[in-house]
Amino acid sequence: MISVEIKNLSKVFESRFGRTKVQALNNVSLNVRSGTIYGLLGPNGAGKTTLIKILLGSVYPTSGSARILNEDIANYKIRAKIGYLPENHKFPPFLTGEGVLRLFAELKGVNGKDINNKIDELLDLVGMLKWKKVKVKKYSKGMMQRLGLAQALVNNPQLIFLDEPTDGIDPIGRKEIRDILINLKNEGKTVFLNSHLLSEVELVCDRIAMLDKGNLIREGTVEDLTTSKQIYSLKLEKELSPGLLNAEIFHTGDATYQIKVNDTAELNSIIDVIRAHGINIISLNPKKTSLEDSFISIIEDSNKLTQKK
């Protein structure tokens, strides 16, 4: 089952008189399977927030289409089954934490009777029960974020969109939030996540999409993305003369190098060249690439490509 289905979605923001145009999304297509945690990565301004906003109705697409829970996004009624935590969200400052949850429960059409229990349960889940009766204008950033997460769950949604959910939250809180997300997944819910914190995405996401300047440049499992290029650390007996190797190689220290290869064949051909020049290899170690490394290199590659064009 597919929970989010995006087809050739594009968005161009135009200023009021059309003087400036920003292509925030360019022909993006992707599917999110039900019951998975899906991560959307990308540098600032990549279009991540825009994508979520389109799915939730606050931004209209320029072209393309999208369906959530098998309904066209134009059908606003489907949002009853969806939870959303926007980035830098603001709640009506005159409401208490409890008041905020009650408001959004009402807006989502949650039945009146069960609301009270649900509110306590959720505030407890995000560690905010003590603050139930305090006006939200007195909350700290992390507390707002926690309440925001509780808000996104108030209607027991099947599909949850979180835009930078751990923004402003301390490390312990982040672990708690990761656990919450994994629990949601175990309950069969679908989670769609925007994040900069790649190490966290790596820990929870089943699949990942990378967005850059509105273009979807990669999509796959965390494994797919992290093993796309292998990095080895190489120590030699003496320095290589420059230009000897036609490969991605970086000098990292005294006769030590880092090489980036696509596969082991490429690695072996590099070794052949080095050996053919009579240089002894002291050590060769694979480096596990983190998502962060591959993120940076993928974005760099895509930038090079666009520059060449």
Next chain:
Amino acid sequence: MKNILIFTKLTVKEALSRKIFMFFSGVSVFILVLFAIIFLSTDLEQMLPLLSMSKAGNVNLVYELVKAIKLFIVTPLFGIGLFLSVFSVASFIPNMLEKGSIELLLSNPVSRAQIIWGKFFGGVLVVFFNLAFLIFGLWALIGLKFAVWEPSLLYSILTITFTFAVLYGLIILVGIITQSSILAMMLTYLIFLIISPVLNARDKLALLINNDFVNKIIDVLYYIFPKTSELADITVTTATGGTITDFQPVVTSFLFMILTLYISIIIFSKKDF
């Protein structure tokens, strides 16, 4: 309908949380107490002979006195009541449209039109209750003092609320377009203090300007803009027991309100946030 109600409730809560509304209610209480003290400390028997000197014979003196008091109350009430009301609702729309808050509202199973209607009814409701509290209080005090229980003063609750609703439509429209509460307020006060009074005097203007084309334009503008001046006159007339002779200002102002709300909904429905 249920969604409109939720937003109405939210708007009322927002209004109650604002200091300006506390001030509004505070002023109302103060005025009521002031009138109560004045009424308690004056003696009707002493006042009547004074009045009778200036008036000819057999008019009902108590009735005339009550009418004078109503006149004295209702004119400033119209001005100050609307001024405070406009001031207190001007930020509703800009606040709602703030980044981080509007996305959240729109992610619910509600239509954008429902949000606007909810905001509108919420604001009108709060102003209605504030006015009703003050005016009903004054009416009751007058009734107790003079034993005149004639309801005309109470009509001003409706006429002032109506005038507010007309201006509120404009405030919503300007708020949606510019996201600026200052601009919304300025434009409303401009209409209230200058445009409407000037257009209301268009017969005199016509004599001055003496140019058919310009006068036609002024005529058109007159029918377009909300007619706060005429509504003020209507408020005074009905509050003092008179009847409305010309419904045109009410009808055209009402149409103006519907139009501003309609355009607001259209623009709001097309905007990206």
